[in-house]
Amino acid sequence: MQPVKTQILELTPQLNFAHNFLTLENVAKVYPTPKGSYTVLENVNLSVKEGEFICLIGHSGCGKTTLLNMVSGFTHPTTGSVSLQGKPIKEPGPDRMVVFQNYTLLPWLTVFDNIYLAVDAVHPNKLEAEKRAIVREHLALVGLSEAAEKKPPQISGGMKQRVSIARALAIRPQVLILDEPFGALDAITKEELQEELLNIWNEHRCTVLMITHDIDEALFLADRLVMMTNGPAATIGEIVTIPFPRPRDRDRIMEDPQYYDLRNYALDFLYNRFAHDDAA
Amino acid sequence: MTVSTKVRPTRSNSRNSVVNFWQKHKDNILPPLFGIAGFLILWEIFSLFPGVRLPGPSSLWTDERTRTLLLYPFYDRGGLDKGLFWQTMASLGRVAQGYSLAALVGISMGILVGTKPLVNKALDPIFQFLRMVAPLAWVPIALVALQQNQPAAIFVIFITAIWPILINTAEGVRQIPQDYINVQRVLKLSKQKFFFKILLPSALPYIFTGLRIGIGLAWLAIIAAEIVMSGIVGIGFFIWDAYQQNYVSEIILAVIYIGAVGLILDRAIAYLQKLILPGE
Numbered sequence: 001m002q003p004v005k006t007q008i009l010e011l012t013p014q015l016n017f018a019h020n021f022l023t024l025e026n027v028a029k030v031y032p033t034p035k036g037s038y039t040v041l042e043n044v045n046l047s048v049k050e051g052e053f054i055c056l057i058g059h060s061g062c063g064k065t066t067l068l069n070m071v072s073g074f075t076h077p078t079t080g081s082v083s084l085q086g087k088p089i090k091e092p093g094p095d096r097m098v099v100f101q102n103y104t105l106l107p108w109l110t111v112f113d114n115i116y117l118a119v120d121a122v123h124p125n126k127l128e129a130e131k132r133a134i135v136r137e138h139l140a141l142v143g144l145s146e147a148a149e150k151k152p153p154q155i156s157g158g159m160k161q162r163v164s165i166a167r168a169l170a171i172r173p174q175v176l177i178l179d180e181p182f183g184a185l186d187a188i189t190k191e192e193l194q195e196e197l198l199n200i201w202n203e204h205r206c207t208v209l210m211i212t213h214d215i216d217e218a219l220f221l222a223d224r225l226v227m228m229t230n231g232p233a234a235t236i237g238e239i240v241t242i243p244f245p246r247p248r249d250r251d252r253i254m255e256d257p258q259y260y261d262l263r264n265y266a267l268d269f270l271y272n273r274f275a276h277d278d279a280a
Numbered sequence: 281m282t283v284s285t286k287v288r289p290t291r292s293n294s295r296n297s298v299v300n301f302w303q304k305h306k307d308n309i310l311p312p313l314f315g316i317a318g319f320l321i322l323w324e325i326f327s328l329f330p331g332v333r334l335p336g337p338s339s340l341w342t343d344e345r346t347r348t349l350l351l352y353p354f355y356d357r358g359g360l361d362k363g364l365f366w367q368t369m370a371s372l373g374r375v376a377q378g379y380s381l382a383a384l385v386g387i388s389m390g391i392l393v394g395t396k397p398l399v400n401k402a403l404d405p406i407f408q409f410l411r412m413v414a415p416l417a418w419v420p421i422a423l424v425a426l427q428q429n430q431p432a433a434i435f436v437i438f439i440t441a442i443w444p445i446l447i448n449t450a451e452g453v454r455q456i457p458q459d460y461i462n463v464q465r466v467l468k469l470s471k472q473k474f475f476f477k478i479l480l481p482s483a484l485p486y487i488f489t490g491l492r493i494g495i496g497l498a499w500l501a502i503i504a505a506e507i508v509m510s511g512i513v514g515i516g517f518f519i520w521d522a523y524q525q526n527y528v529s530e531i532i533l534a535v536i537y538i539g540a541v542g543l544i545l546d547r548a549i550a551y552l553q554k555l556i557l558p559g560e
Binding site for chain 1: 462466467478
């Protein structure tokens with residue numbers, strides 16, 4: 001393994017929450033089980049600035065999804081607090097829209113109607129023509145204008161994920177939460193969608209929290225990479241700042257010597273320092 | 281599906297299509313024909329044994345009264361003396377009323393029970409108990425409670441057909457995938473939107489399963505109910521009347537009507553299901 005270049009690594013947690021947009025403070029999640037309590041997450045501290053792109057990486061079972069679910073409001077921390085703009089998060093809401101792992105499109109509605117349902121729910125008072133225009137705009141954004149009248153079972157996985165992203169963006173969330181959005185896609189579709197997501201994010205600049213298993217994906221997309229230790233009682237092991245200038249170009253980044261240092265550092269973290277315990 | 285060998289285009293087209301059809305479907309046509317013919321022949325032989333009072337299938341034609349019924353299903357000499365078409369229609373009319381009521385109440389109650397666990401806990405024991413009561417056992421209760429043949433018959437249909445509809449609907453509502461519930465929660469969909477866009481379409485396959493079991497039971501029940509309720513136009517009472525007067529071949533003809541109508545009802549619901557749920 002390469003020696004670590006400390007100047008590009010920023011060791012957090014910084015406990016300066018005052019000016020931050022999204023904060024997790026001393027968060028722990030404990031599930032009661034018949035065999036006693038099971039700690040999923042412990043002592044998690046993270047502060048995210050508005051418009052920041054954060055990727056979370058870690059072995060399966062380390063509580064990444066639990067962490068995101070606390071931001072989206074589907075679960076609550078046992079101790080500690082999660083707050084957005086100073087207000088504690090109590091329940092799910094469209095200001096923190098989720099792109100779910102398995103798309104969660106309604107199969108009986110067309111692509112258009114799936115997005116329209118979300119737009120209509122968030123803007124009940126807008127005119128129908130306005131709402132339809134928003135849907136069309138976001139379908140065009142993900143390049144799916146032609147598939148508007150198709151139903152989800154008729155389109156490919158990549159297209160479904162595009163619809164899911166368009167649905168999420170159409171309601172202009174403050175935080176966009178993506179749980180391994182490209183995990184089930186083939187490599188080429190995956191790269192296309194990564195670039196699309198990045199382009200859209202460049203234009204709209206919402207705050208993004210994204211779980212991934214793919215270090216290259218994280219290095220291409222994220223401002224900061226949050227690396228989790230193994231569960232049970234997982235926590236944030238390290239946060240690496242990814243310094244590449246934006247807009248990013250995949251080929252240029254991959255020629256950057258820093259890319260391999262960062263990549264090796266992350267790999268070392270995942271496969272040596274916190275290698276996956278098979279028993280877990 | 282098997283693909284037939286291609287016939288050369290030099291042959292005449294109409295002949296080819298007949299040959300093709302036969303080639304493709306003979307495996308589906310011949311076995312049931314042999315089965316039915318074999319059954320009828322065995323039955324005819326059985327009826328020829330000395331001491332057997334059951335007439336063979338040929339009696340449908342050889343018995344004069346039965347031949348009249350077979351050839352003139354539409355005759356109407358007033359009172360109870362009507363052709364089998366009218367007898368069947370009278371029974372079907374009762375089934376339509378009782379079954380519609382069962383569908384309406386069954387689906388509404390099913391949704392209530394499926395969405396409200398507390399209501400389910402309160403009512404489930406009653407449902408489980410009542411659904412075990414045979415249709416015939418309801419007849420005296422219905423006659424005492426409603427005092428007239430017609431409403432009593434409709435009630436018996438209703439109480440027989442409602443259980444599979446109710447129980448399947450409730451199950452369908454309980455089985456709504458968590459993914460769709462999550463969509464509802466994050467978008468904060470209104471109750472009305474949730475009902476029409478998620479709950480109903482998601483439970484629809486289960487509802488149809490219930491409706492299809494229900495129509496079969498309703499048809500079984502009306503025959504049983506009419507046999508007990510004397511003096512009404514209907515295929516069930518027709519059988520009872522024929523039995524009293526020892527016209528056995530008339531009973532056989534009526535039974536053929538009953539089987540055919542039951543089959544048509546079942547197919548009709550299946551067709552409706554296909555029409556409304558094309559993807560299933």
